[in-house]
Amino acid sequence: MSKAPKSMSTWRALNAALHDILEDTPEAFVLGxxxxxxxxxxxxxxxxxxxxxxxxxxxxxxxxxSEEVLISAATAAASRGTRPIxxxxxxxxxxxxxxxxxxxxxxxxxxxxGQFDVPLVIRTNxxxxxxxxAQHSQSLETLFAHIPGLEVAVPGTPGDAYGLLRHAVTTxxxxxxxxxxxxxxxxxxxDFEPLPFxxxxxxxxxxxxxxxxxxxxxxxxxxAAEILEADGIxxxxxxxxxxxxxxxxxxxxxxxxxxxxxVGHEAVRDYGWGAEFVAEVVENSWDKLDAAPVRxxxxxxxxxxxxxxxxxxxxxxxxxxxxxxxTLA
Amino acid sequence: xxxxxxxxxxxxxxRLMAKIREFERRMPLLSEEGLIRGSTHPSVGxxxxxxxxxxxxxxxxxxxxxxxxxxxxxxxGADFGRTMAEILGRSDGYCGGKGGSMHxxxxxxxxxxxxxxxxxxxxxxxxxxxxxxxSGDGSVAVAxxxxxxxxxxxxxxxxxxxxxxxxPVIFVLENxxxxxxxxxxxxxxxxxxxxxxxxxxxxxxxxxxxxxxxxYLAARExxxxxxxxxxxxxxxxxxxxxxxxMAGDTEIYRNADEVKQWHDKDxxxxxxxxxxxxxxxxxxxxxxxxxxxxxxxxxxxDFARNSPFPDVSTAFTDVYDKEEEVSR
Ligand SMILES: Cc1ncc(C[n+]2csc(CCOP(=O)(O)OP(=O)(O)O)c2C)c(N)n1
Numbered sequence: 001m002s003k004a005p006k007s008m009s010t011w012r013a014l015n016a017a018l019h020d021i022l023e024d025t026p027e028a029f030v031l032g033x034x035x036x037x038x039x040x041x042x043x044x045x046x047x048x049x050x051x052x053x054x055x056x057x058x059x060x061x062x063x064x065x066s067e068e069v070l071i072s073a074a075t076a077a078a079s080r081g082t083r084p085i086x087x088x089x090x091x092x093x094x095x096x097x098x099x100x101x102x103x104x105x106x107x108x109x110x111x112x113x114g115q116f117d118v119p120l121v122i123r124t125n126x127x128x129x130x131x132x133x134a135q136h137s138q139s140l141e142t143l144f145a146h147i148p149g150l151e152v153a154v155p156g157t158p159g160d161a162y163g164l165l166r167h168a169v170t171t172x173x174x175x176x177x178x179x180x181x182x183x184x185x186x187x188x189x190x191d192f193e194p195l196p197f198x199x200x201x202x203x204x205x206x207x208x209x210x211x212x213x214x215x216x217x218x219x220x221x222x223x224a225a226e227i228l229e230a231d232g233i234x235x236x237x238x239x240x241x242x243x244x245x246x247x248x249x250x251x252x253x254x255x256x257x258x259x260x261x262x263v264g265h266e267a268v269r270d271y272g273w274g275a276e277f278v279a280e281v282v283e284n285s286w287d288k289l290d291a292a293p294v295r296x297x298x299x300x301x302x303x304x305x306x307x308x309x310x311x312x313x314x315x316x317x318x319x320x321x322x323x324x325x326x327t328l329a
Numbered sequence: 330x331x332x333x334x335x336x337x338x339x340x341x342x343x344r345l346m347a348k349i350r351e352f353e354r355r356m357p358l359l360s361e362e363g364l365i366r367g368s369t370h371p372s373v374g375x376x377x378x379x380x381x382x383x384x385x386x387x388x389x390x391x392x393x394x395x396x397x398x399x400x401x402x403x404x405x406g407a408d409f410g411r412t413m414a415e416i417l418g419r420s421d422g423y424c425g426g427k428g429g430s431m432h433x434x435x436x437x438x439x440x441x442x443x444x445x446x447x448x449x450x451x452x453x454x455x456x457x458x459x460x461x462x463x464s465g466d467g468s469v470a471v472a473x474x475x476x477x478x479x480x481x482x483x484x485x486x487x488x489x490x491x492x493x494x495x496x497p498v499i500f501v502l503e504n505x506x507x508x509x510x511x512x513x514x515x516x517x518x519x520x521x522x523x524x525x526x527x528x529x530x531x532x533x534x535x536x537x538x539x540x541x542x543x544x545y546l547a548a549r550e551x552x553x554x555x556x557x558x559x560x561x562x563x564x565x566x567x568x569x570x571x572x573x574x575m576a577g578d579t580e581i582y583r584n585a586d587e588v589k590q591w592h593d594k595d596x597x598x599x600x601x602x603x604x605x606x607x608x609x610x611x612x613x614x615x616x617x618x619x620x621x622x623x624x625x626x627x628x629x630x631d632f633a634r635n636s637p638f639p640d641v642s643t644a645f646t647d648v649y650d651k652e653e654e655v656s657r
Contacts, residue, residue: 131366305429
């Protein structure tokens with residue numbers, strides 16, 4: 001029954017996950033703007049390709065450009081027993097529906113004394129790197145992770161994208177599923193198994209420093225780790241995979257071994273989720289630290305359009321290497 | 330009732346439309362060459378709307394545009410070279426290369442920005458009109474938006490606000506029949522978009538968006554009404570985009586016949602023939618005019634290509650009014 005593991009790109013992994021979800025979960029349905037007739041028939045990055053052909057327009061629907069109502073309507077549809085998977089073309093557009101996300105979806109279970117499940121998944125993409133400029137490139141994961149009631153997944157590999165999406169649909173909590181627009185075409189192994197939230201992945205084993213990073217910065221951290229290795233510094237790289245729930249135990253265990261911590265993300269550094277990870281480690285694992293941890297994140301700027309400017313505002317491999325050297329110095 | 334002067338609005342408008350077409354036609358080519366990053370959305374085929382509306386405006390008036398906003402910006406009076414430089418992310422661009430195609434603002438001519446958020450301009454223009462009312466500066470504001478954007482909630486709120494406060498705002502709905510790959514047939518149950526304005530007490534008119542004269546006359550009336558303190562107007566312009574939604578669009582959602590039919594209504598060829606029939610233009614002058622325009626647009630392109638990329642340090646400026654030190 002289960003499929004053999006296979007190497008594929010992130011967009012294909014997500015597409016496979018959606019096919020499998022629609023197959024296995026009769027309550028699930030998919031909706032969003034231009035998800036059946038754009039490109040080669042499946043949304044801006046291809047993720048919803050051919051879904052409508054197989055599952056029909058009743059379960060795979062193109063919508064008007066109406067994020068505000070779509071988000072609140074999907075929220076209510078979730079609380080009435082269906083499992084909507086709503087694609088918001090870019091996470092920046094989710095701002096139009098923040099009432100739905102924050103005031104309705106995130107709070108409905110709590111406000112009404114636990115009567116309502118909200119098995120809603122909002123799939124969207126964040127991040128910079130392809131010149132989409134200030135209103136199509138933001139990294140909003142911190143914003144979502146801050147809201148009680150929401151779960152936030154930030155897959156950094158095709159395998160995680162598949163597994164986390166399969167799991168997201170099964171939880172009764174609203175999930176913000178944040179893909180990264182610059183990773184859709186990266187390939188990796190997919191084993192077609194659901195992946196529970198709140199389990200960090202050790203992406204690289206090391207002994208001298210712990211680097212916690214997601215998505216594009218995770219990829220850069222792995223490159224940085226190779227550079228450091230050449231200098232005799234062994235970096236352990238951890239991908240949290242989900243920012244809520246988040247898995248501190250894996251981080252504590254790693255820091256107990258390395259004594260050093262660098263946290264990197266593409267969200268703006270100031271008030272970013274990295275601060276949260278660092279604070280948790282400082283509060284609970286102070287005695288294991290040999291030096292002050294270092295946070296890396298985007299500059300406190302919107303994302304500029306011009307290429308060199310865009311590259312300058314998010315953490316680079318060099319900056320990650322320098323941060324590790326700083327904490328080890 | 331304003332009138333249309335073949336020499337004054339006709340020749341000027343034709344020239345502007347043809348120049349914008351020449352500019353926009355180059356977008357997919359520049360994109361293929363890798364000079365344009367992200368997305369760029371040309372409005373080839375829709376020139377009569379931007380030009381017809383702009384001819385009715387003064388420099389002090391404001392426009393809030395959308396993602397398909399080069400024509401709105403250029404027709405309002407932006408320099409072609411500096412606009413192109415912005416699209417190519419260069420330092421001579423209006424925003425120093427920080428904005429790109431979807432974020433071109435030109436303060437001195439009232440361009441409040443092309444915009445990456447569909448529908449956002451509707452609220453922005455309403456705000457500009459509110460400022461005009463509060464300050465009494467006599468300006469009017471225009472929002473350009475598509476049939477797709479008309480499905481955003483902000484439209485309902487803006488229309489009501491503009492109507493109850495009699496704001497000097499003109500809502501220009503460019504119905505080009507598609508929102509990305511979504512056709513109006515599938516996305517609206519009421520294809521008569523003037524109903525949207527009527528429902529909120531906003532005077533609403535439908536115009537032929539392929540006939541610049543029709544657009545101009547409606548805009549002129551709307552501007553006069555707004556300046557007189559008589560409130561907002563919705564102008565629904567029926568038009569069409571000849572190119573894909575953006576560079577690289579496969580266009581699987583529409584058929585070639587349909588596109589060809591709209592080419593027969595080409596707004597530039599149409600106005601040229603009207604002016605030729607009226608005796609204010611002849612084929613020879615029209616041909617030489619087009620050659621001149623191509624040279625001018627080439628000069629704009631050369632200027633943009635030769636403009637240096639911005640210094641990286643500018644990535645960290647303009648975040649705040651004072652040059653606060655931003656974290657890097
Ligand atoms: C809030 C928001 N949702 C979705 C998008 C993606 N998007 C960009 S343009 C577009 C289509 C807009 O259609 P319309 O308003 O009719 O304008 P047209 O492109 O036809 O000129 C879409 C869906 C966006 N930029 N902003």
